[in-house]
Amino acid sequence: MDKIKVWFASSEVAPFIKTGGLADVAGSLPKALKGLGVDIRVVLPKYSQIDQKFVSKMEFVGNCQIDLSWRKQYCGVFKYEFDGVTYYFIDNEYYFFREGLYGLYDDGERFSFFCKAILEVLPLIGFKPDIIHLNDWQTGMVSLLLDAHYRNRESGYFKRIHTLFTIHNLKYQGVFPKSVLGDLLDLDWRYFHIDGVEFYDSINFLKAGLSYSSELSTVSRTYAEEIKYDFFGENLQDIIRRRSSDMHGIVNGIDFETNDPETDDRLYVNFSKADLSGKYENKRRLQQDLGLDVTPDVPIVSFISRLVDQKGLDLIEHMLPELVEMGLQFVVLGTGEKRYEDFFLYAQSQYPGKVSANIRYDGILAQRIYAASDMYLMPSLYEPCGLSQIFSMRYGTVPVVRETGGLKDTVVPYNVFTKEGTGFTFANYNAHEMKDAVARALEIYRNREEWEKLIIRCMSQDFSWENSAKEYKNLYRNMLTRFNL
Numbered sequence: 234m235d236k237i238k239v240w241f242a243s244s245e246v247a248p249f250i251k252t253g254g255l256a257d258v259a260g261s262l263p264k265a266l267k268g269l270g271v272d273i274r275v276v277l278p279k280y281s282q283i284d285q286k287f288v289s290k291m292e293f294v295g296n297c298q299i300d301l302s303w304r305k306q307y308c309g310v311f312k313y314e315f316d317g318v319t320y321y322f323i324d325n326e327y328y329f330f331r332e333g334l335y336g337l338y339d340d341g342e343r344f345s346f347f348c349k350a351i352l353e354v355l356p357l358i359g360f361k362p363d364i365i366h367l368n369d370w371q372t373g374m375v376s377l378l379l380d381a382h383y384r385n386r387e388s389g390y391f392k393r394i395h396t397l398f399t400i401h402n403l404k405y406q407g408v409f410p411k412s413v414l415g416d417l418l419d420l421d422w423r424y425f426h427i428d429g430v431e432f433y434d435s436i437n438f439l440k441a442g443l444s445y446s447s448e449l450s451t452v453s454r455t456y457a458e459e460i461k462y463d464f465f466g467e468n469l470q471d472i473i474r475r476r477s478s479d480m481h482g483i484v485n486g487i488d489f490e491t492n493d494p495e496t497d498d499r500l501y502v503n504f505s506k507a508d509l510s511g512k513y514e515n516k517r518r519l520q521q522d523l524g525l526d527v528t529p530d531v532p533i534v535s536f537i538s539r540l541v542d543q544k545g546l547d548l549i550e551h552m553l554p555e556l557v558e559m560g561l562q563f564v565v566l567g568t569g570e571k572r573y574e575d576f577f578l579y580a581q582s583q584y585p586g587k588v589s590a591n592i593r594y595d596g597i598l599a600q601r602i603y604a605a606s607d608m609y610l611m612p613s614l615y616e617p618c619g620l621s622q623i624f625s626m627r628y629g630t631v632p633v634v635r636e637t638g639g640l641k642d643t644v645v646p647y648n649v650f651t652k653e654g655t656g657f658t659f660a661n662y663n664a665h666e667m668k669d670a671v672a673r674a675l676e677i678y679r680n681r682e683e684w685e686k687l688i689i690r691c692m693s694q695d696f697s698w699e700n701s702a703k704e705y706k707n708l709y710r711n712m713l714t715r716f717n718l
Contacts, residue, residue, distance in 0.1 A: 236272040237709045240362035242351045244344070244371035245334065246277045246320065249287055252334055253539070254485075254620050255369055255401045258452070261488045263318050265702035271709070274360055276351055279311060279322035281330035287313060291322060295357050299349045301342065302416045308350050310357060321358060323350045335371075341409030344438065345417040348374040352383055356390055364709055367398045370407030373442035374418060377430065380445055381420055395716050397708065398446035400439070402617050403460055403467045404543070407438030428472065443472050448712055450481040450705075452618035453639030457482030465615055481708055484642050485618040486698035487627065492600075494628050494692070499600040504629075506692040509685060512604060512629050519605035523589040525562050532607035532678050533562045534671065535630070537599050537621055540569025540577075540592075545612030545635065548664040550576050555668060557584050559675060564602055566591040603628040608674055612659075612667045616640050622656070626691035631684075632656035633670050643696065647677065647687065655691050 245251055247260030263273045279288075291311040298305040309324030323329075328343040337343065352375060355361065367375050376396040383391040414420050414436050423429075429444055430436045443449060451457045459465040461474050473480065491497075494512075495505045501518040504511025513529060520527045534556070538544045549556075550573070556563065565577050565588075577590035591598060603609070609625035611634040618639030622632040626643075634640040636658045647654035657674045659666040678684050 236270060237364070237706070237713065238360070238362045239266070239271055239273040239709060240351070240355065240360065240365045241273055241275045241368075242365060242372045242375065243275065243277055243368040244347070246275060248315075249277065249283050249320070250280050250334070254618070257487070257620060258401065258485055259368060261486065261698050262702060262705065264316050264488075265486070265698035266705060267318050268699075269702055269706050271706055274319045274321060274358075274362075276321045276323065276354070278329045278347055279309075279324040280334065281326075282334075283322075287315075294321070296324075297353055297357050299346055299353055300419065301346060301349070302419075306346060308346075308353065310354050312358070321354065323347060323354070325350075340407070341413045342417055344371045344407065345374065345413060348372060348378060348438075349418075351375050352378060352391070356388075361390065362394060364712055365394060365396045367396055367442060367446065369399070369401050370405060370437075370439035370442070373398065373407060373438035373440070375442075376445040376447070377420065377424060377441045378418065381424070393716075395447035395712055396445075397448045397450060397712065398442035400443075400449070400451040400460075400617070403439070403451075403465070403469065406432075406440065406467065406469075408432055408435050409438070411436050428475075432468075437469075440469060440472065443469065443476060447479075447716065448481065448708065449476055449479050450483055450708065452482075453484045453642045454482035455641045456615075456617045456638040459615070459638060481704075482642075483701055483704045483708070484639055484696075485620060485623075486696050486701040487620060487623050489627070489697040492624060492627050494604060497600060497604075499597045500604045501601060504604075506629065506689045509629065509688060512688075515601065515605040516607070519564075519601055520562070523564060523591070524586065525564075525589055526586040531560060531562055532675065533564055533605060534608045534610050534633070535564045535566075535602045535606040535625075536610050537566045537602055538569075538611075540565075540567050540573035542570070543614050543616075545614055545662070545667075546573050546576075548612045548662070548667050549610070551664040552668050553580055553588075556671060557587050559668075559672065561608075561671075561675070562587050562589070564589045564591070564606065566593070566595065566599055566602055568592055568594060600628075603630055606630040607678060608633050608671070610667075610671070611635070611640060612662075613637060613640060614662055619643070623696045626655060626694050627696070629688040629692045631674060631687055631691055633667075633674050634658055635662065635667070636660045643694075647673070649677075652683065652686070653690075655687070655694060 243259035644656040
């Protein structure tokens, strides 16, 4: 069989541009798929925030015009090869040279342009994919545009192309006024219905991806099941249930080469599961740098995340005084809602030497926290996949998580009788259950020999992208068979 050809579209890709976990996936998965023999190319916007060290090496490929309403907008294409993968950057300064990536007044127009460009540039770059792999709402209209405007073109170029749409977080959907349908996307009203793009008298980009893509996936098996139900479905559960036979749950991975405690130069010192002394030195140095009491026997519990409701912060807010009284140190790194930023800063002032609030984004500090902590707390209300618990295990930090989404799929509850498991879990969204899970972890922590066995089990887990990439490749191959490509 010839190589599977995939056009991988994402609104953000690490290391070029990142606001969240989508960028990590889009930066790692194509590399892993390339290693498995898939001919994969990646497309993303050419934002002004992309570092000049990348921009200076980009090669101009050509340009075309994108029709948006009565305007013909310039669309430039630049190419750059990085880690063996070819990336294409969609250039339009009006849309992508902005202060931020999302949340702007004209996001409907900006990402209508991007969706059209994803298709329009294919003949220009001379790449004819079997599958277009779309990610999140910013690419959600591509499947509909492909069916409505491209598939039946006389050239036949797009006739046999099919789409896979991956949901990374169902909460963010891209909902815009219904005028966008005709004015920007040149789509008629036959698509504006409950099984199409209509969403409470607006249009929904993510719903378009769910409705019109050939196959669907999301980032963990449990989340694929959860989103069929009202609590997790974000008002899209009906269409998800209708398309449940086309939905595949594939757990995300992480880049094991970049995130290796034996070689990671972001750490204070390196270490391995064969010699944990470096982990304890990382802990001492972190305590010192963050103004915590330098006490090796007091466990550090950490939390690195956007400070938003989804992450279970109201449980931590309610229980933090009791957690500190249990004899632990708490470290937080992240930014988000002001109420949570203020809470952690206040907690730091109330518990000097015991709480460290780092209200910022700092990639190096994040790695040092993962490596130095004893436990990682993740009491999420919902979590499509979650990468933090995977990073923490890679660096020998034991996760304490709520059993939801990818957390349930990746953390095996510790069993006091069999001495098996990789973390401590709780089922209900309840602050006291969270506290009990931390208490169970503390009890095992006091048994140094058993705790180190638990650390080594965590570090031995294989959440590299190789396993996930194999599942995606199988899904691609099954699509080729199903659609006779």
